[in-house]
Amino acid sequence: GAGVSQSPSNKVTEKGKDVELRCDPISGHTALYWYRQSLGQGLEFLIYFQGNSAPDKSGLPSDRFSAERTGGSVSTLTIQRTQQEDSAVYLCASSLTDRLTWGTGELFFGEGSRLTVL
Amino acid sequence: AQRVTQPEKLLSVFKGAPVELKCNYSYSGSPELFWYVQYSRQRLQLLLRHISRESIKGFTADLNKGETSFHLKKPFAQEEDSAMYYCAPETSGSRLTFGEGTQLTVNP
Numbered sequence: 001g002a003g004v005s006q007s008p009s010n011k012v013t014e015k016g017k018d019v020e021l022r023c024d025p026i027s028g029h030t031a032l033y034w035y036r037q038s039l040g041q042g043l044e045f046l047i048y049f050q051g052n053s054a055p056d057k058s059g060l061p062s063d064r065f066s067a068e069r070t071g072g073s074v075s076t077l078t079i080q081r082t083q084q085e086d087s088a089v090y091l092c093a094s095s096l097t098d099r100l101t102w103g104t105g106e107l108f109f110g111e112g113s114r115l116t117v118l
Numbered sequence: 119a120q121r122v123t124q125p126e127k128l129l130s131v132f133k134g135a136p137v138e139l140k141c142n143y144s145y146s147g148s149p150e151l152f153w154y155v156q157y158s159r160q161r162l163q164l165l166l167r168h169i170s171r172e173s174i175k176g177f178t179a180d181l182n183k184g185e186t187s188f189h190l191k192k193p194f195a196q197e198e199d200s201a202m203y204y205c206a207p208e209t210s211g212s213r214l215t216f217g218e219g220t221q222l223t224v225n226p
Contacts, residue, residue, distance in 0.1 A: 003161070033213065040127075042218035043162075043204065056213065091162065107154075107214060109162040 002026060004110035006092050012116045013082055021077040021113045025094030032075050033107065034067060037089040046090075049075065082117045089114050124205055124217035131195050132225050139190040139220045141205030149207040151188045152214065153179055157201045165190075165203070175199070195224045 005024040013019050025032050034046040045059035049069040060066070064082075069075040079086055093107040122143045131137050143149065151168040166174045168181050168188065179190045188205060202221050206214040 035216070040218070043216035045213055045215060048213050093162075106164045106167075111161055 004092055004094055004108050006090075006110035006113050008113055009111065010114045010116075012118065014118050015084060016081055018078065018080045019082055019115060021079075021090050021092075021115070023075045023077070023092030023094075023110060025073065025075070025092070026096075026108055027073075029094035029096050029108070030072070031095040031097065032069055033093045033095070034075070034077050035091045035093065037091055037112065038087075041088075043091065046077070079115075082115075084117045087115055087117045122205055122207055122215055122217040124203075124220050126220050127218065128221050128223070130223045130225060133197055134194050137192050137195040137199070137222065137224070139203050139205075139222065141188045141190065141217060143186050143188065143205070143207050145186075145207055145209060148183070149209060151179070151181060152206045152208070153177070153188075153190050154204045154206055154214075154216070155201050156204070162204070195222075197224045197226055200224045 004026055007022045011019055030051050032049040036044045036046055047060055047067045048056040051072065064080045067075060067077045077090060089112040091109055091112045093109045095107050122141065124141050126140060129139060153165040154162055155165040156162045166172055166177060166179060168179060177190055177192045179188055181188050190203060200223050202219045204219045205217040209215045
């Protein structure tokens with residue numbers, strides 16, 4: 001498939017455990033975003049990667065959250081010591097360029113990883 | 119504070135009726151503006167962008183800089199328009215900030 005791929009699609013974990021969520025962006029897309037979608041909260045920006053630049057981590061809610069992007073492609077979002085309030089759908093998106101107003105300038109989203117913390 | 123507001127969480131109209139989904143923003147400068155849509159069991163996807171001045175699936179969005187609004191409109195709603203709609207200004211750093219969304223239901 002040519003779309004953004006996320007895994008796992010569903011993850012149930014116990015409070016206090018660590019989880020890793022994976023995102024495979026569309027090949028050739030230089031920009032990669034993570035968002036969190038909670039019931040009644042809309043989409044919350046978490047982190048943004050663009051090429052070799054330092055990531056914009058300004059949306060990460062706490063130091064339990066971290067993300068990396070290896071080789072400019074695959075990204076992993078890690079949540080340590082999960083809490084019940086971390087339960088949400090975590091969406092990954094990629095974009096061909098870093099300027100949304102130029103070129104195709106469109107975010108392509110994955111289907112998300114639904115995290116449930118018991 | 120910079121923010122985007124979609125005042126209606128739920129909006130219900132009948133097929134054939136006009137529909138308007140409201141979006142107000144408070145960002146400095148002139149941010150580029152987008153509407154994204156998520157149909158049931160589908161991925162979130164771009165519906166339209168202000169810069170293109172386009173009409174997609176009969177929807178248009180007018181930017182009113184004086185009111186800082188970017189409302190989404192369609193003159194005759196269809197049942198297949200039922201979905202969650204998100205208004206999204208592009209804020210500094212080339213990222214989109216999404217509103218809380220409006221769930222549109224078009225009844226037969």
